[in-house]
Amino acid sequence: MLHPLVQMEGIDKYFPGVQALSNCQFELLPGEVHALVGENGAGKSTMMKILTGIYQKDGGSLLLKGKEVQIPDTKTAQLLGISIIHQELNLIPDLTIAQNMFIGREPRKKLRFLVDEKKMNDDTSALLEQLNLSMDPRMKISELSVAKQQMIEIAKALSFNSEVLIMDEPTAALTETEINELFRMIEKLRHNGVGIVYISHRMEELRRISDRITVMRDGRYITTVKTQGTSMDTIISLMVGREIVVEKRPSLPAGSKRAVLQVSNLSRGSAFKDINFTVHAGEIVGVAGLMGAGRTEMARAIFGADRMDAGEVYVDGKLVNIRGTHDAVKHGIGYLSEDRKRYGLVVDMELGANIALPSLKKFRNRFGWMKDGRIEQVSGQYVESLKIKTPSVQQKAKFLSGGNQQKVVIGKWLHRDCQILIFDEPTRGIDVGAKSEIYALLEDLAKQGKAILMISSELPEILRLSHRVLVMCEGRITGELPGELANQEEIMKLATSRH
Numbered sequence: 478m479l480h481p482l483v484q485m486e487g488i489d490k491y492f493p494g495v496q497a498l499s500n501c502q503f504e505l506l507p508g509e510v511h512a513l514v515g516e517n518g519a520g521k522s523t524m525m526k527i528l529t530g531i532y533q534k535d536g537g538s539l540l541l542k543g544k545e546v547q548i549p550d551t552k553t554a555q556l557l558g559i560s561i562i563h564q565e566l567n568l569i570p571d572l573t574i575a576q577n578m579f580i581g582r583e584p585r586k587k588l589r590f591l592v593d594e595k596k597m598n599d600d601t602s603a604l605l606e607q608l609n610l611s612m613d614p615r616m617k618i619s620e621l622s623v624a625k626q627q628m629i630e631i632a633k634a635l636s637f638n639s640e641v642l643i644m645d646e647p648t649a650a651l652t653e654t655e656i657n658e659l660f661r662m663i664e665k666l667r668h669n670g671v672g673i674v675y676i677s678h679r680m681e682e683l684r685r686i687s688d689r690i691t692v693m694r695d696g697r698y699i700t701t702v703k704t705q706g707t708s709m710d711t712i713i714s715l716m717v718g719r720e721i722v723v724e725k726r727p728s729l730p731a732g733s734k735r736a737v738l739q740v741s742n743l744s745r746g747s748a749f750k751d752i753n754f755t756v757h758a759g760e761i762v763g764v765a766g767l768m769g770a771g772r773t774e775m776a777r778a779i780f781g782a783d784r785m786d787a788g789e790v791y792v793d794g795k796l797v798n799i800r801g802t803h804d805a806v807k808h809g810i811g812y813l814s815e816d817r818k819r820y821g822l823v824v825d826m827e828l829g830a831n832i833a834l835p836s837l838k839k840f841r842n843r844f845g846w847m848k849d850g851r852i853e854q855v856s857g858q859y860v861e862s863l864k865i866k867t868p869s870v871q872q873k874a875k876f877l878s879g880g881n882q883q884k885v886v887i888g889k890w891l892h893r894d895c896q897i898l899i900f901d902e903p904t905r906g907i908d909v910g911a912k913s914e915i916y917a918l919l920e921d922l923a924k925q926g927k928a929i930l931m932i933s934s935e936l937p938e939i940l941r942l943s944h945r946v947l948v949m950c951e952g953r954i955t956g957e958l959p960g961e962l963a964n965q966e967e968i969m970k971l972a973t974s975r976h
């Protein structure tokens with residue numbers, strides 16, 4: 478009999494104050510794409526970190542091809558033919574693509590044992606080629622967009638020629654074309670008998686790519702089903718254990734004409750050009766476009782995180798000079814970034830401090846002391862209203878699941894009380910249940926009169942929330958649609974229309 482590649486049975490895992498996994502199971506067959514789904518904090522990543530030797534299980538057994546094994550560290554996992562693409566990017570920014578690819582296993586020259594840079598770069602190019610990426614292997618990781626970094630992670634995982642490949646939200650930052658490339662690779666690997674574990678919150682991807690789906694909830698195994706013949710609605714209700722109501726699109730805010738944010742002729746090199754738009758009080762303006770259309774670059778420039786060559790920003794009708802993020806914050810502009818690790822979260826700090834950090838002043842008493850109790854109280858409120866899954870507000874941010882980290886970033890900016898909020902992919906990596914909570918939250922903020930600019934690559938999200946939609950293509954705004962007239966086809970047309 479052909480053994481499954483992987484059998485995990487009765488798996489338990491405890492962290493201080495959290496039982497992350499309780500009696501969980503998972504099975505992977507050769508040539509199978511097996512999706513693992515569940516809400517944020519359900520235990521998906523933890524399960525896979527046990528399989529890759531990052532964490533040690535507290536109970537249960539792990540079998541590879543029918544034989545019980547111990548996986549005390551990541552090196553052992555690699556030797557056993559298991560590799561993982563992590564949810565959080567793990568590349569070293571100051572090293573080149575090739576150095577990252579071969580870190581710890583650099584090819585050496587025969588003589589004198591020097592690193593063979595040429596071979597390393599050539600091999601890297603070949604690996605990138607497989608994914609149809611043409612990038613210079615000597616480029617530093619820090620020069621690459623999040624999407625490109627993700628592709629490098631994928632190429633790296635492929636380079637181990639593993640029999641078991643785990644993808645923890647591989648597509649969160651990818652463009653349509655990149656996703657297609659990835660799926661083509663997955664098909665090829667599957668054909669060669671590789672087993673693939675696929676973790677994603679995007680239901681339509683699961684339907685497209687997976688053979689079976691295992692559902693987890695609250696650290697427990699719920700069930701495993703064949704993708705064919707199971708509706709995604711069934712999967713969602715298994716995941717959340719309750720019904721999710723999909724609300725209608727909001728109606729336009731009543732009579733709001735106050736321009737809160739206005740930008741005029743913003744330009745920087747080829748990143749973005751002649752950007753003009755206005756966001757009114759109480760309005761959610763969606764920014765659609767393909768990845769690489771210049772949306773994040775534009776947003777970062779408005780927030781002062783990057784420079785701009787030309788253009789003006791008006792807040793409440795007054796011209797403001799934004800030379801750094803500090804100025805932006807002073808004028809009440811908040812930016813929730815797509816890359817929470819780099820711009821949003823101090824992972825070694827406690828959850829409570831992360832929420833409080835940007836508004837420390839509020840927390841000092843008149844002698845300048847930090848009011849710990851107050852930090853706890855306030856961050857506790859956000860833990861509750863955002864449903865952040867954590868044992869306490871003292872938990873370090875790095876110990877939260879990916880989606881819960883995102884919620885902490887949102888909490889932090891909510892607390893700053895900005896009048897202008899720029900959301901860059903606000904629900905990336907967030908489960909369906911929490912998504913609808915975040916949507917409600919955005920709508921609430923708009924009702925309070927805040928001006929919201931929301932960049933999103935998920936069209937349903939844009940259509941669901943925007944009062945007005947701006948579409949960008951190759952650094953320019955190619956169209957503007959009123960929310961009630963916007964639809965998928967119109968937006969895609971504008972998103973791909975060149976000048």
Ligand SMILES: Nc1ncnc2c1ncn2[C@@H]1O[C@H](COP(=O)(O)OP(=O)(O)OP(=O)(O)O)[C@@H](O)[C@H]1O
Nearest residue numbers: 492497517518519520521522523876877878879880
């Ligand atoms: N190193 C750690 N220390 C303490 N708690 C942890 C640690 N890693 C994970 N947890 C907790 O274990 C639970 C499961 O987390 P896990 O990261 O596996 O969730 P997930 O299903 O991958 O969620 P997401 O969809 O948000 O990525 C969460 O409550 C999380 O906070």
Ligand SMILES: [Mg+2]
Nearest residue numbers: 522564878879
């Ligand atoms: Mg995870």
